[in-house]
Amino acid sequence: MRQQFLWIAGCCSIIVWAATQTWAYQDETPQPVGLSGLMAAYAPDGLSPADFEDLSEEIDESWKEWTLETGQFVTDFYEGENDTFEAQETALKRVRVKLNTMEKALEDSRYRSIHDQIGPLYSNLIARVDLAEAVLETLTIDEEAALKVRTQAATETLKSALANFRRDMNSVRGGQAWLKWAKSSQLQNFRPTNEESIETVNKVKAQLETREEYGDEIREFMSRESFLQLEDALAAVQAAVAPVSPEAQLELREQLGMFLETVDEYYDEPTPELAASLREQFDAIRLTAPDGGEALSSAFAVHFLNYNLRLAISEGLLNKVIGETRNESSQINDYIMGARVVGNQNSNVNLSVNIQPSTNEARFELNLNGVVRTNSFGSTSQATIQTTGYHTFNAVKSVGFDGNEFSTRPASVSVRANNRPVGARTRFSGGLFGGIADRIAMREASARMGQANGYTQRSIQEEVSAELNREVDSRFAEASMELQNRLYGPLREYGLYPDAIKYSSTSSQIHGSTRLANPTELGGGRPNPGIKASSKGILVQVHETLLSNGSNRLELGTEGKKKLSDGELRAMIEERLSKILDRDVDLGEPDESSEGTMFVFDEPNPIRFQIIEGEVILTIRAGLDRGAEGSIPTQIITVPLSPSVVDDKVILTRGNVGVKPVERPSNIAEQVARANVMRQKIQASLPEQEIDAVFELEQEGKIIKLRITSIVAESGWLSLNIE
Known part of the structure; x- marks a missing residue:
């Protein structure tokens, strides 16, 4: 019996030991590293193996x-199975090489034949690769490098707070003692890797926290703004130098995984809720990441906080709009070099635009090239000299634009004067000695031509410079005022003024970029580099976020705008567009069948746009109040619109209107009937349209004909080329 007991006990011990070893082995199972467990398990739509098979065909x-x-x-x-950092980096590098090839091909007109195929592929892939590289860099950043990045902003804040503190203490009696008390000299030389520096920060921060232990007078003095700023700056330094805990690393992985998952969801369906969630998650990652989110910030800014309206204006188009040739004639009646001069002059002037490279503003030069021909008679008491002149000049006036106002620089004028005497008459002309007198007068006139040319050169320089400066300065000052009053004023009124503006220029194009987005909204992404403005046109690129964010400014679904008729909605949009465009906008009359019907918006921001695969997809969240006919609960309506240019027409083709309920209906047949009603309503409100692709622009009495030559709706961007 005893032997049996020992045998059983031994077996149990072995089992317990084996179980313990198993648990220990499980505890030692390697945790996922890098991107493992964070990225989607399969390639998303547009990047699947089947998609590449189709593309290869x-x-x-x-x-x-x-x-x-x-x-x-x-x-x-x-x-x-890329389970290590090295394997993941290798996989990313191989894809990056392919992306670089695509980018070079898209920027090279020799590969124009494949731009339509690889452009969408590039746009679909570049953001995901950039984000993956940023996430991997965030997870693998060297601790010392992360500390440097993390403390850079905090150190600058500390220096700024110290400067304010020093100014404040220098202005009060006994302030020098407080500077010593706060160890301002040591803090000024703060280094995040130096233990003594960190100890000084901790000591001064602790001293500042003891203000409540002092009497009223000192406590009040230590509550001055400069003390509070210094305390906040020291707290920021403490947070920046604190080591990243294992718990924080786990939290960071969870945040990054959720972030990448939300990115994929947003690309599938760019809703306001997902946009706000991405902003929140990004801000949270910045607080947790060892580098303060620096690596991820760059990628996120490029693909989700970028400009959502882009313009590329060619030099050719500017010359078409601004360039001109003038022919002017005038009389000469002046007193020059002791002689009364009369005659006439004819000027032929050509104005052209030359765009200049500039990174912080758009800059271009107005070039004025002219020829002045003169025929004059200069008379003194002794002789009258006939002179012809052929003078050339070149004037350059530099103009800059930063997105808000124009600035100008003084004109630079160069002149080449060429006067030539061609005849002379004296009081002896016609007499015995007339020929001799005339020749003497001609020799004297020829001897003075250098002086005459100098006078002519100065006169033309002064006249051209004064007129060019006066006219250009006046016109562009007026243009700045009109921009603020007639465009930016209404945009501000309706909440449509951009939160970011940047203008720049190359040697051949002006680039303007703006963004409309509030702190809960997203901006644009990176546009397809293969879509460019022609050498004589303008490229206008509108991102889907501009359309969605602009629609949010209608404030539909908010108090007073939860129920609107078709006519009221049209009138509101017409009013805004008319004021912004400074001309009457007519969207047409609503369909007669919609009389008495009201759109019902149960939540704010019920309209959004998605631009993908040649379509602008309009999504509306709305119900219908049909009065006595009953109400239709909130539905999600999708309207695909395909823009194209055919001959001289822009055609907007409407696809199949989709309708689905927000809440699952109890009666399927009833929902089918509701969907049909909503579909008919939307089709009546948004008919297929055909508008002229050719339009006219008036510039100071000059009519310029422009034509929309192409429209591309792809990868979030609607791109229009106009020539």
Whole structure:
């Protein structure tokens, strides 16, 4: 019996030992590293193996093998067993090489034949790769490098607070003692990697926290703004130098995984809720990440907080709009170099625009090239000299634009004067000695031509410079005022004024970029580099976020705007557009069948846009109040609109209108009937349209004809080329 007991006990011990070893082994199971467990398990739509197979069938024969290999690399990036940092970096680098090839091809007109195929692929892939690289960098950043990044802003804040504190203490009696008390000299030389510096920060911060232990007078003095700013700056330094805990690392991984998941959801359906969630998650990651979110910030800014309206204006178009040739004639009646001069002059002047490279503003030069021909008679008491002149000049006036106002610089004028005497008459002309007298007068006139040319040169310089400065300065000052009053004023009134504006220029184009987004909204992404303005046109690119964020400013679904008729909605939009565009806008009369019907918006921001695969998809969240006919609860309506240019017409083709309920209906047949009503209502309100692609622009009496030559709706951007 005893032996049996010992045998059983021994077996139990072995089992317990084995179980313990199993648990220990499980505890030692390697945790996911890098992107493992954070990225989607499969490639998203547009990047799947099937998508690359389809693309290889469409693309040029010479690119088929490249396309299939790219598909393999992308599939491996998402689905491969890349369980180490090194494997993930290798997978990313292979895809990055393919992206670099795409970018070069898109920027090269020689590969124009494949731009339509690889452009959407590039846009679909670049953001995901940039974000993946940023996430990997965030997770693998060197501790010392992370500390440097993390403390950089905090150190600058500390120096600023110290400067304010020093100014304040220098202005009060006994302030020098407080500077010593706060160890201002040591703090000024703060270094985040120096233990003594960190100890000084901790000591001064602790001293500041003891203000409540002092009497009223000192406590009040230590509550001055400069003390509070210094205390906040020291707290920021303490937070920045604090080591990242293992718990924080786990929290960071969770945040990054949720962030990447939300990115994929947003690309599928860009709702206001997901946009706000991405902003919140990004801000949270910045607080947790060891580098303060620096690596992720760059990628997020490029693809989610970028400009959502872009303009590229060619030099050719500016010359078409601004350039002109003038021919002017005038009389000469002056007193020059002791002689009365009369005659006439004819000026032929050509104005052109030359765009100049500039990174912080758009800059261009107005070039004025002219020829002045003169025929004059200069008379003194001794002789009358006939002189002809052929004078050339070149004037350059520099103009800048920063997105808010124009600025000008003084004109620079160069002149080449060429006067030539061609005849002379004296009181002896016609007599015995007339010929001799005339020749003497001609020799004297020729001897003075250098002086005459100098006078002519100065006169033309002064006249051209004064007139050019006066006219250009006046016109662009007026243009700045009109921009503020007639455009930016209404935009501010309706909450549509951009929160970011940037203008720049190359040697051949002016680039303007603006963003409309509040702290809970997203901006634009990175546009397709293959879509460019022509050498004589303008490229206008509108991102889907501009349309969605602009629609949010209608404040539909808020108090007083929860119920609107079709006519009221049209009138509100017409009023805003008319004021912004400074001309009457007529959206047409509402459909007669909609009389008495009200749109019902149960939540704010019920309208959003998505631009993808050649379509602008309008999504509306609304119900209908049909009075006696009953109400239709809130539905999600999607209206695909396909823009195209055919001959001289822009055609907006409406696709199948989709309708689905927000809440699952109890009666399917009733929902089908509701969907049909909503579909008919939307189709009546948004008919297919055809508008002229050719329009006219008036510039100071000059009519310029412009034509929309192409419209591309792809990867979040609606791009219009106008020539």
